[in-house]
Amino acid sequence: MSRYWILGCLLIASQGWAKGLSPYLPLxxxxEIESQIEKVMALTPGAPLTKPYKAADVMRRNKLIASRFPELHRSVDAYLARFKDTLALTHVSASVSAGEDESSPIPNQRGIKRNSSYQVSASGVAFISPYAYVAGGAVYADGEDAVLYNTHVAFGYEYAQIEAGYREHWFSPMQDSALLSSTNAKPSVSVTLSNATPITDWDIRYEVxxxxxxxxxxxxxxxxxxxxExxxxGLHLSISPVEAWTIGYSRTLKYAGANNNLSIGDAxxxxxxxSGEDNTPSLNPQALASDQKTAISSKINLPFAFPVSVYGELAFDHAPEVNEQExxxxxxxxxxxxxxxxxxISLRYEFTRLDELFYQSGFYTAGYTNEGQALGHWAGDLFPLQEQVQKTTHSLNMNWRFASDQVIDVTLRTADGDSNSNAQQAFKELTVRYSYATQYGFWGLDLDVGEDRFGEQFKRVSAFYRW
Known part of the structure; x- marks a missing residue:
């Protein structure tokens, strides 16, 4: 009897993948594995412009590189195997850290601060049927509340997958951060509708x-x-008019939360x-609170002998009194x-420019934030809202596997304001990560050093284990 039960569970998991109902990969x-997955996404056509990636989508793409990049294919395929089990632990990590007392948030880390001395996280997934699964994930750092991520109930099929819970949304082809929605702030409870399998040969994707x-x-x-509260x-649509090119359209609307009755239908x-009439308090004090943003994004993957991926996005804050006058x-x-x-070896360079008023809001004095952390780009945390300056950031990353079981990853970040800035210098950060692979997971060291915009130095050294 037990053998039949095990066989049935395996069939449920495999059918779930076959139907396209898919769990999500780490974000x-x-x-270590995310850098490998990014290579797969850059080497295949019709790439999605949002994250987290669906496991089923990455599996399909990974098959496309099997003959040209067999080693990368085997590495990613071995990792994806853990998502095929009916009941699976998909991630475990732990780290201990020491450094100067710097309480600023770590970019893209859900509000976790640099002065945390330890951090643990874990996630898993359980298939209930071919059309439903439950996923759970949490990260805890000392001095912080536990943060739920990738924790949701999902049901549906390949063209309509619904999730309810703490499911994150990264609306951007960028890797170092996103303009509209990223992992920089603490995740919030949400309901999401999207497709796991692209629609038609044009790879149409949607997410609401x-x-x-x-x-x-x-x-x-x-x-x-x-x-x-x-x-x-959020809304995202993308399409691939030709095999190598994907273009996307994204919208976010932060609304209500105070003494008003803006319905979800109106929202x-x-x-x-x-654009809308609901985000202009200076023109209409009786208007209902809202803060709207729109982004056009694009990504081109050129799988030549020397592959390259070029991508970008242009975003607007829709406030009519600003659009008409500034x-x-x-x-x-x-x-x-x-x-x-x-x-x-892989290399990546990214540039971002944020205009003075992009993250400001006439209705929300805290701006475009959640619990004080920028919902979009991490640079929003470096500049007080009252400091109205144009901000530019640069990010350079190198990932080097210098031995079959050892990897060095180096990231250099800078952020600076224009001549009207109150600070005396640019923000600078250098992160160096050494990872050693074993059959039981990755062991390694992290070094994070830099200076803030006022010349205060920060240093942090971490030892970690990840599986």
Missing amino acids: QISP FYAKLDDTIGISQQGELFNG PNLL FQDLFSP TDDKALAFGVYFPMVTND
């Missing part, structure tokens, strides 16, 4: 979500300030509109990625 939590943000202070409504709506109407409400990001400089 800013397991860098509704999230409830945490309590915030200073929501302007009808001339008064209130506290409340704002809502966040969705604003979400599908390029030009300081935009953001621009650009990146280039060489996944195979050699079989063992």
Whole structure:
């Protein structure tokens, strides 16, 4: 009897993949395998412009590189095997850290601070049927509350997958951060509808979500300030008109949260509109609170003898009184990625420019944040909202496998304001990670050093284990 039960469970998991109902791969939590997956995504056509990646999508793409890049294919395929079990532990990590008392947040790490002395995380997935699964994940750092990520119930099929829970949304082809929605802030509970399998040969993808943000202070409504829990709506559409090129359209709408009655129906109407009357308190003090942003993104993968991926996005903050009178409400990001400089080395460079008013809001005194952390780019945490300066960031990353079981990953980040900035210098950060692979997982060391915009140095050394 037990043999039949085991066989049935295996069939459930395999059918779930076959139907396209797919769990999600790690996002800013397991860098060793994520760097390998990014190579697969850059070496295959019709790449998605959002994250986290669906395991089923990466499996399909990984098959395409089997003959040209067999070693990369085997590495990713071995990792994906853990997601095929009916009940599986998919990630475990632990780290201990020592350094100077620097309480600033680590970029893209869900609000976790640099002064945390230890951190643990784990995640797993359980298939209930071919059309439903449960996923769970959490990260805990000392001095912080446990943060749930990739924790949700999912049901549906390949063209309509619904998730309810703490499912993250990264709306951008960028790797170092995203303009509209990233992992920089703590995840919020949400409901998401998307497709696991691209639609038609044009690789059409869609994603729509509704999230409830945490309590915030200073929501302007009808001339008064209130506290409340704002809502966040998100929309993403993408299409690949030719095999190597994907173009996408994304929208987010942060709305309500105070003493108003903006319905979710009205909010969705604003979400599908390029601008709305609900985010202009200076023009209409009786308007209902909302903060709208739009981004156009694009990615081109050129799988030549020397492969290269070129990508970027242009974003706008939709406030009519700003759009008509100013030009300081935009953001621009650009990146280039060489996944195979050699079989063992990859290089990536990214640039971002944030205009003065892009993350500001007439209704939300905390701006485009959740629990004080920028919902989009990490540079939003470096500049107080009252410091209205144009911000530019640069990010350079090298990943080098210098031995069959050892990897060095180096990232250099800088962020600076224009001549109106209150700071005396640019923010600078250098992160060096050494990873040693064993049959039981990765062991390694992390070094994070730098200076903030006022010349204060920070240093942090971590030892970690990841599986």
